[in-house]
Amino acid sequence: MSAITTHVLDTARGLPAMGIAVLLERADAAAQMQTVARGITDTDGRVRGLLPEGQALEPGTYRLSFDTGAYFTATAVEGFYPEVSVVFTAREGETHYHVPLLLSPYGYSTYRGS
Secondary structure, X not given: OOOEEEEEEEXXXXXXXXOOEEEEEEXXXXXXXXXXXXXXXXXXXXEOOOOOOOOOOOOEEEEEEEOHHXXXXXXXXXXXXXXXXXXXEEOOOOOOEEEEEEEEOOEEXXXXXX
């Protein structure tokens, strides 16, 4: 399993959000974000392999960015958030982070999943 996974649920439609572009970045020593990986949510709303399986997770600050604007356009929904970014800290000794996004046109929430 990838050390970082995510999924997006469209809470307004009650369905997984398929086709959302996801960008994973990590802050370097100068606190500048560097691209680590990209993915697109599958039919289950998941991006399972942002990092190669077995790759150790480096501690640090990460950012997951979701292209929600393109998703809303594709689903013919007027949305308020063209992008959602979730910044989190990966700590020493942790091996997996699952970061779900619950999305609706005028709100979103996220949490550390399992």
